[in-house]
Amino acid sequence: MRLFTLINCLWLVSCFPSAKSSQSLNVTGSSTVAPLVAEIAKRFEERYPDYKINVQTGGSSRGISDAMKGTADIGMVSRALHQQEQALKHYTIASDGIGLIAHRDINIEDLSHNQVLAIFQGKVKNWLPITGQNQAITVVHKAQGRSTSELFIKHFKLKYQDVDAQIIIGDNEQGIKNVSSIPGAIGYVSIGAAEHAAKQGRAIRLVKLEGLQPSTKAVASGNYPILRPLNLVIKDQSNPDALKFIKFARSQEVFDIVRKLDFVPPKI
Incomplete structure (x- = not known):
């Protein structure tokens, strides 16, 4: 009877893993922002091992489109948002x-x-x-x-x-x-x-x-004529994992990464 109970316990553990599973975030868009986000993501994953951040390029237009459609959790956009894009919430992580x-x-x-x-x-x-x-x-x-x-x-x-x-x-x-x-x-x-x-x-x-x-x-x-913000954008502000990553990407914890890649940290 004890052997049967032990086998059943082992079967339950193997078939039903811990509820604490890894969280995956998909980030797409600007090729300018992507190297910066990739470096920030590495530090974020070190700090929070249960997270996996997937970063893909394709241009700011893709970042806008994917965020709008919900095919990405976060979009990367290397410019200010246009009037027709105001449904998205933007967060500046650097200037360029x-x-x-x-x-x-x-x-x-x-x-x-x-x-x-x-x-x-x-x-x-x-x-x-x-x-x-x-x-x-x-x-x-x-x-x-x-x-x-x-x-x-x-x-x-x-x-x-x-x-x-x-x-x-x-x-x-x-x-x-x-x-x-x-x-x-x-x-x-x-x-x-x-x-x-x-x-x-x-x-x-x-x-x-x-x-x-x-x-x-x-x-x-500000002494240069062609300036732009480097933004992360989201449509769904109820996604706590996306907001957690964005908060980290705007924090002083990553300003050294921003400077290392020759961008300017945001004023927060």
């Missing part, structure tokens, strides 16, 4: 800017507003009149629907189809990879991502815009 990057061998320190327009509209196709170097210009442009391209063309008062690009890329890493590997290339990416890549020795240089250096310091001071 958008900066011009050129191949390191291009002798360019500063570009005027009109020079940027001429380059990206294809009116100037060689660096010769700008730098004195006889080198063809390769324009690297972000895909339509990406918040980075949206903010870039808005700042320069362009339409997406106005840009005469030779290469269309998705995330920041693709932009940095193309610009660093193609002599004469120019593009624009997250300032934080560009500074981080430059520190790692990638063959890019951040180019001033109208004398203003794109830098984390400039973002922090």
Whole structure:
């Protein structure tokens, strides 16, 4: 009888595990925000071992769409929300800017507003009149629907189809990879991502815009024309697990991660 009872107890334990199961959160969206959220998620999982945070990119548009539809618990959006997106609740976890990057061998320190327009509209196709170097210009442009391209063309008062690009890329890493590997290339990416890549020795240089250096310091001071918040968004504010992660992602416990990736912590 005792043996039978023991076997039954073991069967119950194996078939009905503890009610304390792991909690999984799906986070999708901006490729700018994703590396930061991935690092924050690692620390969160160390602090709370019962949680698993799944981070996927796809652009801010995906982050908005997935959060709206409920196919993701949290969306990542590297811009302010539009009027039609106000059903979502946003939480800023860092600030960033958008900066011009050129191949390191291009002798360019500063570009005027009109020079940027001429380059990206294809009116100037060689660096010769700008730098004195006889080198063809390769324009690297972000895909339509990406918040980075949206903010870039808005700042320069362009339409997406106005840009005469030779290469269309998705995330920041693709932009940095193309610009660093193609002599004469120019593009624009997250300032934080560009500074981080430059520190790692990638063959890019951040180019001033109208004398203003794109830098984390400039973002922090607000002294740069193309700035943006890096947001986490949710539709369902009744999800305690999502709110727990967002609170952690906005806390001083992760400000060192934000700074390490060359972003600016939020003011809380």
